[in-house]
Amino acid sequence: MPTVKYQKGDTVMGRWPGSSLYYQVKVLGFDSKSQLYTVIYKDGTELELKEQDIKSVTGFQTRSRSRSRSRSPARRRSRSRSPARTTRRSSSRTAAAVAATAITESTPSSRRDTRLKDTVEVRLSPVVSAYAALSLSDYRQGKASLFSEAKVEAESEKNQGPYNLRRRKADGDAKPAEAKPDQPEKKAKEAEKLNLTKLILLIFLLFLVLPTGAYFWLLFLPAWVLFVILQGNLTDPSLINAPPPLPPLDTFWDAQALCFVILWILFQALLYILPVGKLSEGMPLRSGVRLKYRTNGFFAIMVSAIVVAVAVHQGADLTYIHSHFLQLATATFIISVLLSIYLYVRSRYAASEELALGGNSGNVVYDFFKGRELNPRIKNFDLKFFCEMRPGLIGWCLINFAMALAEMKKHNLDAPSYAMILVNLFQLLYVVDGLWNEEAILTTMDLMHDGFGFMLAFGDLVWVPFTYTLQAYYLVLHPNALSLPAVIAIVTLKLIGFYIFRKSNSEKNAFRRNPSNPKLSHLKTIPTATGKSLLVSGWWGVVRHPNYLGDLIMALAWSLPCGFSHLLPWYYMIYFIILLVHRDSRDMSECRRKYGSAWDEYCRTVRYRIIPRVY
Ligand SMILES: NC(=O)C1=CN([C@@H]2O[C@H](COP(=O)(O)OP(=O)(O)OC[C@H]3O[C@@H](n4cnc5c(N)ncnc54)[C@H](OP(=O)(O)O)[C@@H]3O)[C@@H](O)[C@H]2O)C=CC1
Ligand SMILES: CC(C)CCC[C@@H](C)[C@H]1CC=C2C3=C(CC[C@@]21C)[C@@]1(C)CC[C@H](O)C(C)(C)[C@@H]1CC3
Numbered sequence: 001m002p003t004v005k006y007q008k009g010d011t012v013m014g015r016w017p018g019s020s021l022y023y024q025v026k027v028l029g030f031d032s033k034s035q036l037y038t039v040i041y042k043d044g045t046e047l048e049l050k051e052q053d054i055k056s057v058t059g060f061q062t063r064s065r066s067r068s069r070s071r072s073p074a075r076r077r078s079r080s081r082s083p084a085r086t087t088r089r090s091s092s093r094t095a096a097a098v099a100a101t102a103i104t105e106s107t108p109s110s111r112r113d114t115r116l117k118d119t120v121e122v123r124l125s126p127v128v129s130a131y132a133a134l135s136l137s138d139y140r141q142g143k144a145s146l147f148s149e150a151k152v153e154a155e156s157e158k159n160q161g162p163y164n165l166r167r168r169k170a171d172g173d174a175k176p177a178e179a180k181p182d183q184p185e186k187k188a189k190e191a192e193k194l195n196l197t198k199l200i201l202l203i204f205l206l207f208l209v210l211p212t213g214a215y216f217w218l219l220f221l222p223a224w225v226l227f228v229i230l231q232g233n234l235t236d237p238s239l240i241n242a243p244p245p246l247p248p249l250d251t252f253w254d255a256q257a258l259c260f261v262i263l264w265i266l267f268q269a270l271l272y273i274l275p276v277g278k279l280s281e282g283m284p285l286r287s288g289v290r291l292k293y294r295t296n297g298f299f300a301i302m303v304s305a306i307v308v309a310v311a312v313h314q315g316a317d318l319t320y321i322h323s324h325f326l327q328l329a330t331a332t333f334i335i336s337v338l339l340s341i342y343l344y345v346r347s348r349y350a351a352s353e354e355l356a357l358g359g360n361s362g363n364v365v366y367d368f369f370k371g372r373e374l375n376p377r378i379k380n381f382d383l384k385f386f387c388e389m390r391p392g393l394i395g396w397c398l399i400n401f402a403m404a405l406a407e408m409k410k411h412n413l414d415a416p417s418y419a420m421i422l423v424n425l426f427q428l429l430y431v432v433d434g435l436w437n438e439e440a441i442l443t444t445m446d447l448m449h450d451g452f453g454f455m456l457a458f459g460d461l462v463w464v465p466f467t468y469t470l471q472a473y474y475l476v477l478h479p480n481a482l483s484l485p486a487v488i489a490i491v492t493l494k495l496i497g498f499y500i501f502r503k504s505n506s507e508k509n510a511f512r513r514n515p516s517n518p519k520l521s522h523l524k525t526i527p528t529a530t531g532k533s534l535l536v537s538g539w540w541g542v543v544r545h546p547n548y549l550g551d552l553i554m555a556l557a558w559s560l561p562c563g564f565s566h567l568l569p570w571y572y573m574i575y576f577i578i579l580l581v582h583r584d585s586r587d588m589s590e591c592r593r594k595y596g597s598a599w600d601e602y603c604r605t606v607r608y609r610i611i612p613r614v615y
Helices: 058-070 071-082 088-101 113-120 127-133 137-139 148-157 182-208 211-232 253-273 297-313 325-347 364-370 383-389 391-409 416-437 438-443 456-468 471-479 484-513 546-562 568-595 597-605
Strands: 011-017 021-031 038-043 047-051 055-057 276-281 292-295 523-528 533-535
Touching: 011 038, 011 047, 021 047, 021 055, 047 148, 055 058, 055 127, 088 325, 113 533, 137 391, 211 325, 211 364, 211 456, 211 568, 253 297, 253 383, 253 391, 276 438, 292 438, 297 416, 325 364, 325 383, 325 456, 364 456, 383 391, 383 438, 383 456, 391 416, 391 471, 391 533, 416 438, 416 471, 416 484, 416 546, 438 484, 471 546, 471 568, 484 533, 484 546, 523 597, 533 597, 546 568, 568 597
Parallel strands: none
Antiparallel strands: 011 021, 011 055, 021 038, 038 047, 276 292, 523 533
16 A cells, blocks of 8 residues: 555645745645645645655755844845836746745755756846745745735835836826725625626536536537538528528538648648747746747748739639538548647657646547647647648638628629628738747747647637628628728727737746746736736736736637628627636636635736726
8 A cells, every 4th residue: 555655734835836945834635536735825825645655744844944144134125225117127036035934955066957947047147045044934924925924025025116017007006906905795796796707707617617518518519610601601691590490410521621631731831830930938848948939930930921812813613612612521520639639649648747737537538528638749840830830820821811792692692791801900910910920929828738638639720710700701691781881990999909918928928938027027017926027017917817808808809890690790790709708717727726825915906807996
């Protein structure tokens, strides 16, 4: 019988995931099946740790004492209180103070985790000395508990400029965020509102999160794609009526459509592997490794556009895409299923540190759906990155263009309608922007945290090209005339959305890549125990997901050109609200788990999630 080394209630040192920092934690239990200990950190964060990530407290005592006597916490404190500090320095130093509450596994810097350097040391010059400045006994006496010191300092420094949580004037509130005492009734009302939202979310999440929900989604998602495609071909489509009768089975299949899809994917794969464009580094993995990605998406869409233009010039009839939409979708669906099976099988042989957190429930269907492996690669060919950024995304523009040609053919037009032009240009801008800033995708949730399984494979290859194109598909059979003022209003809305979306995504990406970036030095930040900081001003101080806000405004501008006669072209807007609300709540709990009380502080400072003063 294997013995359990640490018992419930034991106080031990637990490694913070992905770093070599150790914090004092209490053991809450041990799961013999997963061989993981559940531990709780001083700030209340619960995590599951492997035995090798846990050390006894005594082992640390001797090591840290020898390093700690050189400087007292008081000295460190006085040194750091220089009035000349800038915000960046201040937040860095505060982060250093937080980091100082942790103890590195090994003293010599040569043995220190290189990833830690990326996240803490490189940008926080005082960290190394701060490590040495704090003794374990100080730490254990609570003089510098995991988060409290950062908090005390934040509190004392409020209104002094550095690490100042005072809201900006532009936010319309000059009082410090935490200085506003909430009224009890207001609190009760808020709690009630929160409970209702939580209940609705819970019902929705039950389907998505429970292993049994995966069965539902596996059947529902392809059925939904089929449903909307069939609806789009009706004169009076409806999202709420009973589905139209299924066409005979053989109408789904077209060998030529399958060949076209395979050719398209191979063509995109070829462009992806060409040694053109930048090799970008992904975020550090749990092992500390940073994968490299060929970010030549803009090059890929340019070459694709030239090839398509030449093909059309040579007489290729792209309206085939409109007339064989169902068959092309079926062919792509088959490929996504085969790919998902391959991904699941190979994940069975993957090492545990290569697996995503969350896709390893042991339930085959659930794991197949969610995806197990974080970054499945064939040599340097990253399957998740490729599928997310290339065939489906560029295919989306190709299909939209084909729909514009189909509209002209169907209605004998010399040029596409205004509505069709707007939809095409708006979505083209969205895709081209995504590919131009391809590196930014490396700091998104899908790339950093999610496993690659059916959900994303199907999402990338089928869902994106065959449902995100519904507005253009709809307009072929359902033209909608637009007045010039309407065009101007819609274009303005799109540009506002795009500006918010791009600015906020770039701000976060630039900050994550280089927290000391001088261009961002005016932004206020909150340090967290992981060494990473959170932005609390700029776009990320307006709402907690400003990028979702911009994206939703753009989605509105995509549907408006189609008018209000039917719900079908509004499908994307409805779906997107659900998707982003769900992603936001998933991200909130993930960040709460990662950042503990620092995250709570962020949420107190930035109170709304996506829409200021509404949600
Ligand atoms: N068209 C479509 O179908 C879809 C589009 N999107 C778009 O893709 C983009 C990426 O979205 P998504 O990956 O969901 O989410 P985000 O790009 O918002 O990434 C969330 C992560 O950002 C980091 N973060 C959160 N708050 C802060 C902060 N205050 N300061 C610094 N870092 C912070 C956290 O990661 P950490 O701290 O670990 O770095 C968090 O996990 C968005 O613009 C979204 O609108 C998304 C889904 C679908
Ligand atoms: C099938 C499910 C119900 C949902 C699957 C979700 C996926 C389709 C989306 C998850 C995140 C995505 C992103 C983009 C496309 C849709 C998916 C894959 C994105 C590549 C679109 C272009 C943007 O500029 C972006 C910011 C790069 C997007 C990143 C997230």
